[in-house]
Amino acid sequence: MQSYWLTNVRLETGAYTDAEGYGHTQTDLFDLKIENGKITEQVNSAQANHDDTLEKIDANGKLAVPAFKEMHNHLDKTYLSLPWRSTKLTDNLKDKLHNEAMELVEISPTTKQRASAMIDLLLSHGATHIRTHVNIDDYIGLKNLEGVLAALEEYKGIVTHEVIAFPQHGLLTGNVPKLMREAMRNGATMVGGLDPAGIDGAIEKSLDLVMDIAAEFDADIDVHIHDHGHVGWYTIDKWIDMIEDAGWKGRCAVSHGFSLGGIPEALQHEAAKRLKSQEVSIMSNTGLARVLPPFDILDSYGVPIHFGFDGFYDSWSSLGSGDLLEKVRNHCIMNRKIDEHSIRKSLKFITKGITPLNDEGKKVWPQNGDAADFVFSDASCSAELIARLPKERTVMVAGKVVIGEL
Structure with missing residues (x-):
């Protein structure tokens, strides 16, 4: 036809x-x-x-x-297509990360099957593009990447994608820097990072390595920054400096960025100006934390905001439907977007603007x-x-x- x-x-x-x-x-x-x-x-x-x-x-x-565009997902982590199991409660982040690592090793033979189930679900609700993070670490190596890429290949011509090499257990540990580079040589299209303060414990060193790998492969970047308070804002502020110095304007995103919602309003405006100056996008699932980025302020300055479901039905959460429209509606509910114009305008957060x-x-x-x-x-x-x-x-x-x- x-x-x-x-x-x-x-x-x-x-x-x-x-x-x-x-x-x-x-x-x-x-x-x-x-x-x-x-x-x-x-x-x-x-x-x-x-x-x-x-x-x-x-x-x-x-x-x-x-x-629709699903702009923050973890295709490799879902339990979808496996028999039901709820998420296991843990006492702290260290135990949570260890639990995830052991689970992913256990279920790694089913990565393609599980990723395909997630793609099917997202597509059924209207998402024809998926940005996925894929764990790269000493536990799993490149196995998850191989499975996710195999799944995405079967949707060629239907679902477009971005695949981010994601150092879930820290970028500065073990063989992760080497594995990240191998991932970029073997199908990953973007470089990821994770909490340079809270996970790596070395903000500048972690961000420098993220940028070095991106420069080596001429790749875009998406860094998870969950850290709240001054530490989280300092990390984002420092990251913007590095983006400007490296000439990576328009090629970087901050996932979550919760700290932006916890700083004084005057500083939120300054942060929005700085993010816009380097065309840094904010990737959010709109419901992972009690403190969220100030979407209205960021949007008023033209900071690109994109929603995704993050991982769901996995070791982090048993909940989630895969319907991006639900994320938009939740945003409208939480931010009092109840009139025709405000609701209609919010569609842009799942259509890439x-x-x-x-x-x-x-x-x-x-x-x-x-x-x-x-x-x-x-x-x-x-x-x-x-x-x-x-x-x-x-x-x-x-x-x-x-x-x-x-």
């Missing part, structure tokens, strides 16, 4: 607030010409007069929104030339989609339906 017309697609076209203060999202039906997986023409369905012989596929008035309407309520998506990657549902608009989480969804990638049906 090289070319066809996708008819009666509901797209958002505008927005307004009525005299009583209620927000409304306007939509209309469009016919989209799909050629080689991309949109090449858009015609209002009521005015369409197709004089070609191309096949027509009817979307039956379903709302289309951009396909893409929304059908801009902040002024003008249609900006889709554009001719965009990939025909959609999530379809019976929702009337994206605000209802987020608020009500419809279970029935159809996922299209490059013009082909991969989940559900139209």
